[in-house]
Amino acid sequence: MMDKVIMAGFGGQGIMFLGKVLAYAGMTTDLELCWIPSYGPEMRGGTANCSVILSDEEIHSPVVDLADAVVVMNQPAYERFKSRVKPGGVLIVNSSLATTDNKREDITIIEIPASEIANNLGNASIANMVCLGALLPNMRLADWESVEKTMEKLTIKRPEFLQGNLDAIKKGIEFAN
DSSP: OEEEEEEEEEBTSSHHHHHHHHHHHHHHTTOEEEEEEEEOTTOBTSEEEEEEEEESSOOOOOOOSSEEEEEEOSHHHHHHHGGGEEEEEEEEEETTTOOOOSOOSSSEEEEEOHHHHHHHTTOGGGHHHHHHHHHGGGOSSOOHHHHHHHHHHHTTTOGGGHHHHHHHHHHHHHHHO
């Protein structure tokens, strides 16, 4: 079994951290994984995307042509990556910063106001974690428990960030369900 995910947005929106959380969650459950970051030349404010592959068997290629799930955090990411969701897959759109048009009928589209939810939680920078929460119910190999363990490890030096991130993920899960 394999989950292939693409995440994209502006640099500074936490796209790489989102991918890292997903990859580390796979590590906590002894999965094979591949995490490939791609930064635009401008870094913060430019485009950023990454792909993550989680698998319970050997991964033969790190290339993700068509993904099981795509998370887009803004309009340029939506325009660029909406066609990269395989039929039957899921597209998670931060509807605070992107509008969907020409909707595909062969995929599930979850439009979540992630930036608004993050603002309501008191921290605009956790919109990426809200989107992670919306993604989790659509994953086969990553779940709440593995992500929670991962967040505990990743915030060990900054424990004040743990609860806010976990709350954001929970809000995303609630929205997706």
